[in-house]
Amino acid sequence: AQSVTQPDIHITVSEGASLELRCNYSYGATPYLFWYVQSPGQGLQLLLKYFSGDTLVQGIKGFEAEFKRSQSSFNLRKPSVHWSDAAEYFCAVGEASGGSYIPTFGRGTSLIVHP
Amino acid sequence: EPEVTQTPSHQVTQMGQEVILRCVPISNHLYFYWYRQILGQKVEFLVSFYNNEISEKSEIFDDQFSVERPDGSNFTLKIRSTKLEDSAMYFCASGRYDEQYFGPGTRLTVT
Numbered sequence: 001a002q003s004v005t006q007p008d009i010h011i012t013v014s015e016g017a018s019l020e021l022r023c024n025y026s027y028g029a030t031p032y033l034f035w036y037v038q039s040p041g042q043g044l045q046l047l048l049k050y051f052s053g054d055t056l057v058q059g060i061k062g063f064e065a066e067f068k069r070s071q072s073s074f075n076l077r078k079p080s081v082h083w084s085d086a087a088e089y090f091c092a093v094g095e096a097s098g099g100s101y102i103p104t105f106g107r108g109t110s111l112i113v114h115p
Numbered sequence: 116e117p118e119v120t121q122t123p124s125h126q127v128t129q130m131g132q133e134v135i136l137r138c139v140p141i142s143n144h145l146y147f148y149w150y151r152q153i154l155g156q157k158v159e160f161l162v163s164f165y166n167n168e169i170s171e172k173s174e175i176f177d178d179q180f181s182v183e184r185p186d187g188s189n190f191t192l193k194i195r196s197t198k199l200e201d202s203a204m205y206f207c208a209s210g211r212y213d214e215q216y217f218g219p220g221t222r223l224t225v226t
Binding site for chain 2 (some may be wrong): 032036041042043044045046049051090097099100101102103104105106107108
């Protein structure tokens with residue numbers, strides 16, 4: 001069965017600093033990988049996705065993620081964090097099902113941004 | 116920009132009561148989903164719906180749960196007889212094959 005591990009429950013960074021959120025997955029085939037962000041009181045918003053091709057994926061809001069098959073990782077990065085990036089971040093691995101996909105989510109990493 | 120909406124934002128109900136959570140998906144989407152998130156835990160898949168039928172469901176989605184798309188726009192999740200452990204945030208999502216758009220959620224509290 002597929003699974004996702006986000007080893008950091010909380011990450012604290014200063015505004016303007018770089019950010020890396022870790023994600024490791026377990027999946028037998030080539031995975032579909034996603035990062036979502038959830039701001040307080042909001043639903044999950046898709047930041048970026050990887051299905052195939054270039055292993056460095058660009059997303060919205062200046063985020064990127066790199067798929068490393070050898071490490072079973074899909075870490076999320078941003079070169080300079082803004083205070084508005086404070087939110088909960090979820091990594092997910094998707095299994096194709098009936099023409100769509102079903103994501104399995106990690107527990108999430110809470111990002112705290114200090115001014 | 117179109118978005119998924121959910122009502123109510125918060126529902127309080129007594130154990131054993133039926134609840135219906137409502138969602139309005141984005142109009143040109145074909146796939147619809149329900150997820151739940153118990154406080155402090157992962158977001159968990161409940162059910163997916165396509166072409167007016169359930170295409171996939173998880174172990175959580177037992178006989179107490181049902182989904183409907185009654186009028187071509189709304190997408191509902193019904194819990195027939197709520198239990199304390201059904202207290203959670205319920206998210207609706209709609210999408211195409213490669214993306215899902217989530218609503219803001221309904222917080223269900225069962226007392």
